[in-house]
Amino acid sequence: MSEPTKFLLGEEQIPSHWINLLPDLPGEPLPPLNPATGRPAGPDDLTPIFPMGLIGQEVSPEPEVEIPAEVREAYGLWRPTPLIRARRLERALNTTARIYYKYEGVSPSGSHKPNTAVPQAYENAEAGVRKLSTETGAGQWGSSLAFACSLFGLDCEVFMVGSSYDQKPYRRSMMETWGATVHRSPSDRTQSGRAQRRHPTGSLGIAISEAVEVAAQDPDCNYSLGSVLNHVLLHQTVIGQEAILQMQLAGDEPDVVVGCVGGGSNFAGLAFPFLRAGSNARLVAAEPAACPTLTRGVYRYDFGDTAGLTPLMPMYTLGHDFVPPPVHAGGLRYHGDAPMLCGLVKAGRIEARAYRQNETFEAAVRFARSEGIIPAPEPAHAIRAVIDEVERGEAKVILFGLCGHGNFDLAAYDAYLAGDLEDPEFSEADMEAALARLPEAPAIA
């Protein structure tokens, strides 16, 4: 066995700190705004639904934040995750480029989401909170939070987007196996849900509104969000820190780092530690052409949810009530993106590319037939971008994030293999509608 395929770390090499990129960002900081006053939203705006431990992480100016021992111990259930050299994919592509992927699908719920679910559950348990409420689309986030709550003895109440609830009963079963209560959203449980009975298939925005409402009304319950916010991106930086060590083990340095972007936490988790380390690697963010936030959105203050309950955040947005077509990459169907990530796109440090659904599945099947792992539809976008990089012929060493497996997405593969997969794209009319729906807020310089 002359050439190793996997680069592994011991449990003692789980990072001791998360990396906070906030102090490194270019330009003046753009705080979230209170939509009622138009003024910067402070910690007080967040205390009804988040514990102080997480609010502190959300606004921290420190370059690093220590990971609590209990969180590191729980990370040890599946971390460090493997870094794998995709030798068989390289052969299949007939390339001399070296391709590596950081595989987060080994977590109990099958994606990177537990990296933040665990510290969120921990901080809430420490603060004496009894229960967490959240929304979930395809179920990756909800199942990760259900898992994390089971570790820290918290109840967990999940509002699952109606169409996904019907299509993915296994994700619901998974949450219930870990002890969570799952509602089909819109539900009768909340005012926000009852008001949306006319939208029986639901949306992520509606589900967020339901979960926030439950948390705001129950003093023992907090809300938990799986992407976008600073503290979520912070938690995900364990991915990139491990990857840096593992690339050193491999004796290689990436000249391109690739990831898919929905809310941005998976991409940031991989890429931010490379930025902190001063890497000159090109950073490539891959998103769906059906929801092309970074490539076609406008850089503006907008709400994080459909109902307009959250602070206004500076980001590339397609409009907070944009409902993307039902592509199978459910985790990438978000109208905005993490403000930290958007700032780096605006500054030109991150390149964004949009791909159509069918070309991402073509790439995913190619990957599955060479490397074995069947990817989730979300990282299939990253694989498509990697193949593009190879075909351009410039990159010598490519690292990408394989943020989850596709075990719960095989109906999508069925449709692709049968030639029945739709290939929606964002239209000029969508764009016009998006611009018309933006809230009043200060422009960004």
Add this chain to the structure above:
Amino acid sequence: MSEPTKFLLGEEQIPSHWINLLPDLPGEPLPPLNPATGRPAGPDDLTPIFPMGLIGQEVSPEPEVEIPAEVREAYGLWRPTPLIRARRLERALNTTARIYYKYEGVSPSGSHKPNTAVPQAYENAEAGVRKLSTETGAGQWGSSLAFACSLFGLDCEVFMVGSSYDQKPYRRSMMETWGATVHRSPSDRTQSGRAQRRHPTGSLGIAISEAVEVAAQDPDCNYSLGSVLNHVLLHQTVIGQEAILQMQLAGDEPDVVVGCVGGGSNFAGLAFPFLRAGSNARLVAAEPAACPTLTRGVYRYDFGDTAGLTPLMPMYTLGHDFVPPPVHAGGLRYHGDAPMLCGLVKAGRIEARAYRQNETFEAAVRFARSEGIIPAPEPAHAIRAVIDEVERGEAKVILFGLCGHGNFDLAAYDAYLAGDLEDPEFSEADMEAALARLPEAPAIA
């Protein structure tokens, strides 16, 4: 992080040899018999469906068999698998016993089956075979062979038991994603299938007959079996060899080794290397009360398949045409067991225990809520046996095989959590019927 949870090996520690326990077995060897002549079946009886490379491994008297470099390289896609100390389960059980599990669910198809699928595909490709046919019940084996065939450029044709084909469409999609062709069995593709139209839900025995028939009639196609045979057990010994090294890393030695048994390859793969190494650990085999081969079967020569196409094999059997109730542990629904394993049960070296379906799911949910991983229904039997060992209070160090995850079995968890899970048991009437159906064959001393 004072106490490690995971014990990992580097790729260079993938075993270089498989362990062949055949020369160590107690008593006189009991060869398989040609059912037509009643005389020992030799390599010639196997050449129509197996390549010589595998036949050589099937009958090898050597204590070790070298693993080909290409197979070790493919193993490197997911091996070595982790050994994990179940600290959270220990806490949940309030025990001072130390519990470890060897987790095979990290393979691309999610179970231990690729350990043998890969060398089988390799040996067939080396022999110039173009295609492999096989049967699959719940889909673990079929998807593993589909994956292995994709690595070595072989076509793959899978006969999937009708009831599973209907219940588990995702397993079918998985096989198709790796490029396999999947038939619902009984099918119109074969004589054996057409003859069984009256059993529309199918059975593993019928599906085996279909796959063997396809291989016997097509000179470019061989048959591949996922358990029971000597060479399959041989390939699985990578599990136990790694576990021995990992237990040394943990500074512990098991006094009980536990695994579930369907055909026996998972259990043998974990336990046989401990036997070779002279371990005094008790070996506990857990099986379903609905298909209690080792605990209630008779030790006799019987066919490996329903139609009676295979050689007669010495084993504990419930009768080759016994159709077990549709418990969710599809991989444990086999009328017999590996002859090598049966010999050790007969000799008293392995203890067998049978468990009802509901008590295994109760154990699995307990495991999921402490350790995170949702187990497949098959290893849920092993977890039940582990909890029993803990409750008996004698064992200090328990090692068990967690041979796969339950991502494709969540409908079963649904039924369990809703209180709708059936709890079938083998009856005296089943036993009488089984005895009446045994083929004529010499008794075993």
